[in-house]
């Protein structure tokens with residue numbers, strides 16, 4: 001359903017943006033009604049394998065739920081269709097960082113690799129933030145196998161459904177101060193970003209930076225996001 005939409009993006013431009021800055025925005029990936037329908041799944045029993053209250057773990061304030069398999073059709077489709085658009089850059093990043101793993105062309109093959117390594121649990125998730133909630137800087141790592149790029153989709157409309165709650169990323173650079181990036185998103189926009197490490201071209205070859213992402217404090221209203229992580233979890 002979203003395949004044609006994904007094919008219509010300027011992938012060479014998005015890829016170089018992601019490579020140069022560690023993130024890239026896919027504007028209007030979902031329609032407002034797809035956003036509302038997806039956010040409306042949050043309270044549905046039987047859809048999710050676990051529920052995390054962030055304050056209980058020191059992760060921030062707010063909550064999220066990991067979907068169970070089978071994923072909702074829209075998110076399953078996006079996970080399958082986005083993966084091959086990102087796998088080439090993911091392999092190049094590993095090559096430039098001296099990491100051996102390269103990524104197969106299809107998400108089904110990559111999931112088979114995760115499952116054979118014991119990472120069998122689905123990682124796509126829905127997050128919900130109310131007034132005062134925030135998501136501390138973190139990395140979504142769930143085992144040895146890591147697909148280096150992930151995607152988050154904003155399901156609520158800033159200024160209308162909520163205020164505050166900006167998607168933020170930091171890059172920790174070796175022996176230097178960290179760089180911060182705030183990514184402006186509208187409802188239905190998706191941001192693709194580095195999960196863990198990425199290579200940065202310097203004057204003497206590439207060096208490695210460590211990324212973390214999070215969400216600043218929601219000042220008012222209710223904010224929902226869907227997260228698409230391509231590796232599964234232990």
Ligand SMILES: O=C(O)CCC(=O)C(=O)O
Nearest residue numbers: 127152167215225226227
């Ligand atoms: O709510 C957000 O924008 C961030 C969600 C997140 O941490 C994720 O998708 O991994």
Ligand SMILES: [Fe+2]
Nearest residue numbers: 139140213227
């Ligand atoms: Fe995350």
